[in-house]
């Protein structure tokens with residue numbers, strides 16, 4: 001059974017098409033990163049999963065339950081960290097958790113949950129004095145109430161510094177090791193990279209890619225930059241490389257006595273090296289530059305005319 005299954009979900013707000021036939025399956029036990037630029041449809045998707053919004057067409061099933069028909073049963077078994085949720089300044093961390101435990105009819109120990117997210121020391125402090133990172137941890141502890149089977153985290157790293165974001169990922173990993181499925185939305189690829197098994201990229205209300213990070217990288221890195229260290233650079237060698245099919249731009253760099261030829265290649269890298277050697281150049285070393293995560297994200301989320 002899939003933990004989350006969305007089938008051709010469409011959501012319109014008047015003339016605005018927020019989701020345009022979005023389909024997605026997240027398996028049990030996965031950590032799934034749901035990525036997309038601002039306005040792509042991430043929150044709308046999550047709101048439909050939680051039955052805060054009704055789809056115009058299509059269906060959503062969560063842990064085997066229909067999201068519209070069985071939203072109560074679903075809420076008993078999932079934990080949610082909503083985007084932009086504020087804590088109540090005048091209540092302590094412990095009081096927040098007591099409230100969450102009571103409203104879920106659960107029997108967790110507030111101390112244990114606070115310890116799990118690393119803020120037990122601040123249990124009896126009012127959350128008005130919490131840092132943004134502490135508040136996010138508290139919200140995560142509230143999401144963990146009732147031992148959920150599925151955690152839905154909407155932009156959980158918002159406002160966290162790199163350390164806080166790393167700790168959030170560690171907690172996500174720990175929960176996943178306990179068997180929890182995690183659905184994690186973000187508009188920053190780096191934040192999901194370290195923790196997600198698979199990533200889905202949404203753009204304009206549609207899924208444009210679903211794969212592992214490596215798979216996504218491979219799919220956009222068909223054009224890589226080959227960097228060749230050479231003993232010298234001649235016009236003849238450069239034009240030989242330019243005339244090969246499957247090569248894009250060819251640049252040169254001279255730094256600290258080192259000469260490098262940079263070739264954008266889609267085809268054979270060996271052909272480039274051979275062409276250089278045929279032109280009398282000694283190839284001292286070569287390497288390829290992998291597509292950065294930014295390149296990957298941009299290639300899926302920017303509309304190229």
Ligand SMILES: Nc1ncnc2c1ncn2[C@@H]1O[C@H](COP(=O)(O)OP(=O)(O)OP(=O)(O)O)[C@@H](O)[C@H]1O
Nearest residue numbers: 013016018036037038039040041042043044045187
């Ligand atoms: N209640 C609403 N009424 C009208 N349009 C809406 C409403 N909610 C969302 N939209 C529109 O639907 C589209 C998707 O919005 P959504 O909030 O789901 O995107 P998002 O990916 O979560 O963005 P962000 O990263 O900024 O939170 C946007 O064009 C947005 O303006």
